[in-house]
Every structure is written in C-alpha cells, then in structure tokens.
Amino acid sequence: MPIRIDSRSADFASRFKAFLATKREVSADIETATRAIVDDVAARGDVALIEATRKFDRLSVDAAGLRFTAAEIDAAVEACDTATLDALNLARDRIELFHRRQLPKDDRFTDALGVELGSRWTAIEAVGLYVPGGSAAYPSSVLMNAVPAMVAGVARVVMVVPSPDGRINPLVLAAARLGGVSEIYRVGGAQAVAALAYGTATIAPVAKIVGPGNAYVAAAKRLVFGKVGIDMIAGPSEVLVIADDTGNAGWIAADLLAQAEHDANAQSILITDSDALAADVERAVDTQLATLPRADIARASWTDFGAIILVRSLGEAVTLADAIAAEHLEIMTADPESLAARIRNAGAIFLGPHTPEAIGDYVGGSNHVLPTARSARFSSGLGVLDFMKRTSILRCGPDQLRALGPAAMTLGKAEGLDAHARSVGVRLNLQ
Amino acid sequence: MPIRIDSRSADFASRFKAFLATKREVSADIETATRAIVDDVAARGDVALIEATRKFDRLSVDAAGLRFTAAEIDAAVEACDTATLDALNLARDRIELFHRRQLPKDDRFTDALGVELGSRWTAIEAVGLYVPGGSAAYPSSVLMNAVPAMVAGVARVVMVVPSPDGRINPLVLAAARLGGVSEIYRVGGAQAVAALAYGTATIAPVAKIVGPGNAYVAAAKRLVFGKVGIDMIAGPSEVLVIADDTGNAGWIAADLLAQAEHDANAQSILITDSDALAADVERAVDTQLATLPRADIARASWTDFGAIILVRSLGEAVTLADAIAAEHLEIMTADPESLAARIRNAGAIFLGPHTPEAIGDYVGGSNHVLPTARSARFSSGLGVLDFMKRTSILRCGPDQLRALGPAAMTLGKAEGLDAHARSVGVRLNLQ
Known part of the structure; x- marks a missing residue:
C-alpha cells in the first residue's frame, strides 16, 4: 500500500514532514574505493583505465581499441530498427528547437559615466558525457545531454559508455551520432570519469562532465569536481500529479506507474481534493500493475514510496507541491494553467490531461534531465547554459x-x- | 623570484605545463572533523550551534542572542565612517544596475504542431550567505553576494558571520543592510553552514548557500551539497595581465601586487611580448613592495607563485591565457578589445590601462565573485541566475x-x- 495522508487529519503536518524526509536511497560508503580508482587512472592513465575495464566490465581491450570506430558506429546504426531511428530523429530535432531558444545573448553597454560594461557567453571547449551501460542505457538520455551541448557550440563532446562483456546498445551509439558526439569510448564507472577529468594518452581531458551513473560514477564526479565542472548528482526519479475530480483515474494511474517502473526507489505521488478520484486511482494502479512487464519494480516503488495525499482544496496542493519540489509535476485539473502559475518549485510542469510525462521524456523538446530529491527548490533542468560560461567585461x-x-x-x-x-x-x- | 618562462626556450611546453599544474593550496583532511560538526548541528540544532560557537569563536550566546537585532545593526551603521558608507552605497547601486540586466526572461511559445512549450524562471525562496569573520570580513563581498540575490527576487536572504571573541566589523553589518539581507546571525564555520542547511529552532533552513569561507566552511558546503544548493568552492585569487610594450610598468606592478596582497597563495602572472617591459615590471614590483603594508604576504605570493611569461607574439598569449583561464584578466595592449575577443576562458576581463582590477573589485558593477583555479574553463562568476531556477512547461x-x-x-x-x-x-x- 502506498502512504495515504489526509490534510483533514490532526497529525497531517507531522506526517507530511516525515514523508518529505523519507530517504529513498542508501548511500553506501564507496568513497575510498572510488578514490583509489580515480587516483590510479590519474597516475597511470590508459594502463589503469584498461585494467579497470577488464576487471569491472570483463572486457579486454588495448589503448587503440578504446574508441569506437566510425565503422562500428555505422554498423550500430544499421542494426537499429527504422521506426526507432525515426523517433530518435524526431526527438533530436524537437530538443534542438527547444534548446536553441535558451541561447543567451551577450550584453554590452555604456553607463552614464561612460564606463563600458558587458557580459559575454562562450561555449565550454570540451565536455564529457557519461552514459550508463546495461539496462539503464537510454538513447533518449544521450540526446538530452548531447543536443544542448551541440546547441551551446561545444566543439568536442566526448561520450563514455561501458560495454560490460562487450555488449553495447546500438541505439545508444546511434543517438550519439544524431546528437553530434565527437568521440565515443567503451569505458565506464569511476575509471571513465577519471579519464575524462585527468586525461590519458588516448582520451584528452574535458572541462566538464555531465550525465547520470551509478553510485561509483556519482562518487567519482564529486571527487573530480573542481578539477572539472560537473552537473547535478541525479537521484531516483519522481512524479507528482495534482488532480481534481475532472481527472481520469486510468490515465493518472498509468502516469504514476510510468514513474514507478524506472526503479524501486522511484516515487509517484498523487495530490487530490477528491476522495473518489483517490480511490479510483488506487484501484486502477492495481489493475494496470497486473499486466505490466516491469511490475515487480513498479510495485516495489509504489508500495514503498508511493503516496496519495488528500487535501481540502487545490490551494493546499500548491503549498505541498512547493515543499515536495517534484522533478516532474503533472497538473490535471479544470484550470491547470492558473494552478501552475502559483507553484514555484518543480523541475518540469506538464499541463492538462493530454500531456503525460512520457511525452516530455522523449519528444516534447524540453529536457528530461531534471532536478530530483527536492532540488528543484534551488536548481534547474539541464540546458544550454550548462554548457556555456559567462565572462564579465569592464573598461x-x-x-x-x-x-x-x-x-x-x-x-x-x-x-x-x-x-x-x-x-x-x-x-x-x-x- | 617569480617563475620566469620564455616561449622561445626549448623546454617551454613542459615548463608551462608544470606551471599550470602547480597546486597553491594544500587541502588538509578535515572532512571527518567537519562531518562531526555538521551532524551534531543537524541532530541537536541550536544547542549544538551554541556549543560550537562557544568553542570555536569563544563567544557565549543563548538562542535568543544568535540574531543581530535591528538596534545592533543601527549602531554598527552609526559607527561607520561616512565616506566609506557613501562608497558602499555607490558600489551597491552600480552592482544592482549591472545585475538587473542579467534577469532572465520567461519564454512561452506554441510550435508548428500546436504544442505549447516554455521556460519559467523563479527566485529561490531562501538563500544563506556565508561571510567570513576576522581579517577576511569584506563588506564588498557582502554586497557582491546579497545584491544579485535581491535582484533575483529572493524573499529571504540569511547572513551568517562569526564574531570571534564578540568582535564584528561594523562595515559588514552596514553592507548587509544596504544589500537587503533579511536576517543576520553571529555564527560561523561548519556549524553555521549546517544550521543554514538543516535549520534549527532559531534559524529556519535555506535552499542554497553561497559565499566564501575557510577550509571547514568549504568542506561543510561540500557535505550539505544536495540537501541544499551551493555556489562554487572558491580557491585563492589570481590575476593575469597581458601587456605589450605600450604597458605602464608601474601600473602593472601595482595590479600584480594588489592580487598578491590578498593571500600568500594568491597568484599574479604577467604575459608580455616585451623583454623590456618584463624587466621593468619586475623592478617596479620590488620597489613598490618596499612600502606596502601587507608586504610580507604580497612578497610570499609573488615569490612562490608569481610568474612572468615571455612570448614571441600576442597570439601566443591568447593560447596561454585560455589554458590559464584566469579569474581576472587585465589586457593592456595597443588594441585590448581585439585581443579580448580572441580569448575564451576568463572570469572577468579588464580592458585598457585605466581599468585596474580594483575598480571591478569594488565599484565597477560587475561581480567580484569569480571562478578561480582554472575553473573559468567551465564556470561563470556569481550572478542573478545563481539565485533563480528554471521550470520547463509542456502542454x-x-x-x-x-x-x-x-x-x-x-x-x-x-x-x-x-x-x-x-x-x-x-x-x-x-x-
């Protein structure tokens, strides 16, 4: 059963506070192990990188074989299903259109005293893009990271992706080509992050590293932060749906499960002022779970971290939504636009019943790399500005x-x- | 003697590489000690904060006394010299004017398919501003952090500043009032960072913490990163001057020493294509050092980390400047504007002989919180965007x-x- 809390109950404030404080991830103490890997690659370069790849990915490769060749990428593209490639192309084009609007303008002006001032934006010269291997190798995430870098004008986008036992998802390589990635290396884990930060004989260093990864990758990014820039450390994904009695229970349940299927630590939350809708959604979730391929993961997430919060009014929902600061916020009420205008903290807002989050995950055009774990209170989704920096000018x-x-x-x-x-x-x- | 390297020498590439890799700070392993302080404040709140303040600042205070009262701030303003207050006021107004131009615009559009998309910017609700005590308590830095937050529309700006043995620089309190700070607490160190991140009964938590501090403050910011947002971790300051034979040796020497007086780990670098200017600057530095109040610090910085790099052409200077990625870059050449246009990596650029960095430090209007230690390759100076976040909209x-x-x-x-x-x-x- 998901958590169920009701703003009409006397202990609501304390229960909501406890709910907000729930930890969904246990961070193992892996810093020591990670530091050893990072230091080894920093000191011994390719040799350490190749040893770690043999150990962790069970892949024997020499320095010359670290980089995917153009022929290998060609072959991967050939191996992809045409409909999927078409969908990736559509996604790529829409992501590019959306992100072009984020390109900042330089500013130069002369004040009343005659002082010349300005701000000038330039692209970061070289960026590393970490892409997980195995089941979390999402081609859509490759596009969401690579396209904004391309739009920003980053000259060199270096992708690293592990290929455990030599296996690689061809769609990931196809997405990299579509996204304008310059170089792709078959390495992953903390060793790949270290190679990007410190450089090796084969992999020239970059100035910033972005992209999600497992706990070792996250720990390695924290360690190299300062030497290079990093993006946010992503936690498990989450969705908050705010709905009134106009909401379609089946559609809402489908959206809650789309989040829950990511990961047993994902979180799906419904806030509604309708008791009837709450009950209908809960039933619909159970019904839909029965036929879902990833039902085990989705059920674990929904049972452990799912929540239905009943409120007296949608005004209460605004306050709770700001406290939750969800990565994804879907609003399915009679007037979603006016409710959205009152909410301050959310990574992305999806308005109305015909905008399931999955559209934004793939082909809406906005970025799906968004702040998790309440960090939408202070940070933004990935965008073009993450691949640029500003220099102030004074004369x-x-x-x-x-x-x-x-x-x-x-x-x-x-x-x-x-x-x-x-x-x-x-x-x-x-x- | 500062380092002296010449691009005409055979070993230039390796010497420049070694120069770039020079570490100017030894980071002591204080994470364990810092973590204990942070955990204690997170667990015990005000009690732990008050104990730590008694221990580290030798200041006995109860919970009610943690916050500076309006009367105390009034008294501090009264204690300040009028000319200094006027200068702070001028700085405040110019910083505000410059930063107002950084306010981002919301974007909302409908694409060819009829999909509505957008990006909406909102201010972070509450921000903490760390201000060091003692000799590094700079009122100008209070303005540089507080004014952009005010311009962004942050409703609650909470300043923490230690007052060791009960001493506080009244100018710091005056600058806080000018900068629109909402609350000021007499606490510092890792305990103050923890109080801002986790909140106590007296200090409500904030969503992001900015501002420079000592190694404990920096370590605490790293520890609370994720729970709250943080700004960059600042390292020792640096200036790079690029000059040709039109440069005034005395003025350049003065600028190199203005950087060097900050801290024995600060770094001042001159790149020039003129042997004569290099020699003149070196002599002028020695002459000016003789009468400088902070000569010991400045001499240590110049001797240990100062550098004069001779190049064959100003084109070479561009390449080296991008590799150095200086926090501050002064260009004193016949045509500074065209040289600046070719340089990608710098926190702030000061053009021409009449723009000493000190103008930008105080009253230029641009921000003096800038990326150090080569991080201008991937990050920007502090600005309004650091106090806002973007939500994407899809319908x-x-x-x-x-x-x-x-x-x-x-x-x-x-x-x-x-x-x-x-x-x-x-x-x-x-x-």
Whole structure:
C-alpha cells in the first residue's frame, strides 16, 4: 500500500514532514574505493583505465581499441530498427528547437559615466558525457545531454559508455551520432570519469562532465569536481500529479506507474481534493500493475514510496507541491494553467490531461534531465547554459577612473587592502 | 623570484605545463572533523550551534542572542565612517544596475504542431550567505553576494558571520543592510553552514548557500551539497595581465601586487611580448613592495607563485591565457578589445590601462565573485541566475498527443519502459 495522508487529519503536518524526509536511497560508503580508482587512472592513465575495464566490465581491450570506430558506429546504426531511428530523429530535432531558444545573448553597454560594461557567453571547449551501460542505457538520455551541448557550440563532446562483456546498445551509439558526439569510448564507472577529468594518452581531458551513473560514477564526479565542472548528482526519479475530480483515474494511474517502473526507489505521488478520484486511482494502479512487464519494480516503488495525499482544496496542493519540489509535476485539473502559475518549485510542469510525462521524456523538446530529491527548490533542468560560461567585461578610460577611483580606494583601505587602493591611486597620482 | 618562462626556450611546453599544474593550496583532511560538526548541528540544532560557537569563536550566546537585532545593526551603521558608507552605497547601486540586466526572461511559445512549450524562471525562496569573520570580513563581498540575490527576487536572504571573541566589523553589518539581507546571525564555520542547511529552532533552513569561507566552511558546503544548493568552492585569487610594450610598468606592478596582497597563495602572472617591459615590471614590483603594508604576504605570493611569461607574439598569449583561464584578466595592449575577443576562458576581463582590477573589485558593477583555479574553463562568476531556477512547461492537447504519441511509445518500448508507452497509449486507445 502506498502512504495515504489526509490534510483533514490532526497529525497531517507531522506526517507530511516525515514523508518529505523519507530517504529513498542508501548511500553506501564507496568513497575510498572510488578514490583509489580515480587516483590510479590519474597516475597511470590508459594502463589503469584498461585494467579497470577488464576487471569491472570483463572486457579486454588495448589503448587503440578504446574508441569506437566510425565503422562500428555505422554498423550500430544499421542494426537499429527504422521506426526507432525515426523517433530518435524526431526527438533530436524537437530538443534542438527547444534548446536553441535558451541561447543567451551577450550584453554590452555604456553607463552614464561612460564606463563600458558587458557580459559575454562562450561555449565550454570540451565536455564529457557519461552514459550508463546495461539496462539503464537510454538513447533518449544521450540526446538530452548531447543536443544542448551541440546547441551551446561545444566543439568536442566526448561520450563514455561501458560495454560490460562487450555488449553495447546500438541505439545508444546511434543517438550519439544524431546528437553530434565527437568521440565515443567503451569505458565506464569511476575509471571513465577519471579519464575524462585527468586525461590519458588516448582520451584528452574535458572541462566538464555531465550525465547520470551509478553510485561509483556519482562518487567519482564529486571527487573530480573542481578539477572539472560537473552537473547535478541525479537521484531516483519522481512524479507528482495534482488532480481534481475532472481527472481520469486510468490515465493518472498509468502516469504514476510510468514513474514507478524506472526503479524501486522511484516515487509517484498523487495530490487530490477528491476522495473518489483517490480511490479510483488506487484501484486502477492495481489493475494496470497486473499486466505490466516491469511490475515487480513498479510495485516495489509504489508500495514503498508511493503516496496519495488528500487535501481540502487545490490551494493546499500548491503549498505541498512547493515543499515536495517534484522533478516532474503533472497538473490535471479544470484550470491547470492558473494552478501552475502559483507553484514555484518543480523541475518540469506538464499541463492538462493530454500531456503525460512520457511525452516530455522523449519528444516534447524540453529536457528530461531534471532536478530530483527536492532540488528543484534551488536548481534547474539541464540546458544550454550548462554548457556555456559567462565572462564579465569592464573598461574605464581616464575620466571614468577619476570618477570611480576614489570610492574604490576608500573601500580598499577600509578592507585593509592598501595595494588595491594604490593600484588605483598610482594611475590618478593619488596615494 | 617569480617563475620566469620564455616561449622561445626549448623546454617551454613542459615548463608551462608544470606551471599550470602547480597546486597553491594544500587541502588538509578535515572532512571527518567537519562531518562531526555538521551532524551534531543537524541532530541537536541550536544547542549544538551554541556549543560550537562557544568553542570555536569563544563567544557565549543563548538562542535568543544568535540574531543581530535591528538596534545592533543601527549602531554598527552609526559607527561607520561616512565616506566609506557613501562608497558602499555607490558600489551597491552600480552592482544592482549591472545585475538587473542579467534577469532572465520567461519564454512561452506554441510550435508548428500546436504544442505549447516554455521556460519559467523563479527566485529561490531562501538563500544563506556565508561571510567570513576576522581579517577576511569584506563588506564588498557582502554586497557582491546579497545584491544579485535581491535582484533575483529572493524573499529571504540569511547572513551568517562569526564574531570571534564578540568582535564584528561594523562595515559588514552596514553592507548587509544596504544589500537587503533579511536576517543576520553571529555564527560561523561548519556549524553555521549546517544550521543554514538543516535549520534549527532559531534559524529556519535555506535552499542554497553561497559565499566564501575557510577550509571547514568549504568542506561543510561540500557535505550539505544536495540537501541544499551551493555556489562554487572558491580557491585563492589570481590575476593575469597581458601587456605589450605600450604597458605602464608601474601600473602593472601595482595590479600584480594588489592580487598578491590578498593571500600568500594568491597568484599574479604577467604575459608580455616585451623583454623590456618584463624587466621593468619586475623592478617596479620590488620597489613598490618596499612600502606596502601587507608586504610580507604580497612578497610570499609573488615569490612562490608569481610568474612572468615571455612570448614571441600576442597570439601566443591568447593560447596561454585560455589554458590559464584566469579569474581576472587585465589586457593592456595597443588594441585590448581585439585581443579580448580572441580569448575564451576568463572570469572577468579588464580592458585598457585605466581599468585596474580594483575598480571591478569594488565599484565597477560587475561581480567580484569569480571562478578561480582554472575553473573559468567551465564556470561563470556569481550572478542573478545563481539565485533563480528554471521550470520547463509542456502542454499538449489531443491533436498534439496524437501527433507525438506514437514516437514516444516507440522510444519507451525500445528502452524497455512499457509503462511509459502505456501512459501515452491509454490516452490514444493504443497499447
């Protein structure tokens, strides 16, 4: 049974607080093991990378064989089903269109004193894209990471993807080609993250590493943070559905299960002001679970972390939604737009009954790499800005320096930084 | 003597590489100690915070006394020198003007299929601002952190600042008032970071923590990252000056020393194509050091980490500057603008002889919180976007779902996520 809490009950506040605090992941202490792998690759480069690949992926490869060749990628594309390639192409084009609108504009202006100021955006030169192997090797995620990098103008996008026992999902290679990835290496785990951060003879280092991975990959990203940039550390996925009595219980149940099938730690939450809908959704979930291929995973997620929250009004739902700060928020009410306008914290909002999250996962065009575990309170989904950086520009002439210099000298002296004051004073013949 | 390397010498490449790899900070292993403090505050709240404050800051305070009162802040403002307050006011106004231009615009559009898409920006609800105590308590940094938060629309900006032995710099409190800080608490160190992240009975938690601090503060920020957002982990400051024979040696020397006086680990670098200028700057540094109040610090920085790099051409300087990716880049050449346009990696660029970095540190208007330690390759200075987050919006009607749904179902099935496909199919009477 999922958790069921009701805002009309006396202990609601404490139960909701406990619900918010529920941990869905146990983080094993793997930092020591990860650090050893990272340090080894940093020190011994390709040799360590190849040894770790043999050990963890049971794959024997030499340095020359680390990179997928163009012929191998051609063959992978050939092996893919045409309908799937067409769908990936559609996704790619829509992701590109959406993300082109995120390209920032440079700003340059002259203020009333004549000081020239500005902000200039440039693409990061080289980015690494981590793609998990095995069952979590999602070609859609390759596109969601690679296309914004391409739109940003990143010259070199380096993908790493493990191929345990030599197996690789050809769709992942096809998506990489569609997404404009420059180089692909058959390595994974902490060793791949280290190779991207420190570089080896075969893999030139990158400046930033993005993409999801297992606990070792996440730990390695934390370790190399600072040496290179990283994106967020993704936790298990979650959806929050807010619905009133206009909601279709079968559709809502399907959406809750689409989230739950990802992972036993995923979380699906329904907030509704309708007792009847709540009961109908709960029944529909059980019915649909019976025929779902990944029923075991989905049932575990729904039982352990699923929740139905009954509220007196949709206004209450707004407050709870902001506290939950869901990665995905679906709104299926009579007026979803006005409810959405009142909610501050959500990674992505899906409006109305005909926008299941799965559309956004694949072909909507917006990004499906979104902040999890309540981090939508302070962070955003992946986008073009994650692949660029801003440089500020300042230019004074003699008149502007005369106008601003004395205040700068005053502050420098007040902070005990006399050399700061002098660097202005020496130009103004003031000391 | 600073390092002196010459691009005309045979071993230049290896010497430059070694120079780039120089570590300027030894990171002590303080994670265990920091974790104990953070866990204690998370578990015991105010009691642990007050104990740690007594232990580390030698300050006895009860829960009611943690927060600075309005009267205390009034008194601090009264205690400040008028000229310094005027300078802070000028800085505040100019920082606000510059940062207002960074406010992002929401985007909402309908594509050719009729799908509605969008990106919506909202301010983070509550932000914590760490301000160091003691000699590094810089009122200018308070403004550089608080004003962008205010411009972003953050409703609650909570400042923490230690007052060792009860001492506090009144200018820091005055700057907080000017910067629109909502609450100020006399706590610091890892315990203050933990209080901001987890909340105590007295200090409500925030969603993101920004601001520089010592190694314990940095370690605590790493530990709470995920629970809350954090800004970058700042390293020692650095400046790179690129100059040709039009450069004024005395002015350049003053700028190199303004950086060097910050900290013995700070770094000042000159790249020039003029042997004569290099020699003149080196002499001018020695001359100016003789009368500098913080000569010991500046000399240590210049001797240990300072560098003069001679190049054959300014084109070479571009390549080296991108590799160095300096926090601050001053360009004093005949045509600084065209050289700046060719450089990709820098936190902030100061153009021409009349723009010493100190102007940007205080009153230029751009932010002085900038990426250090080569991280300008992948990150930006602090700005309004650091205090906001973006939510994507998607809305399909029945026609749009019919147009996009089949491709989403194809991809869901290809990824083995049947419930994803079903959540679309159930709406289209397709399974």
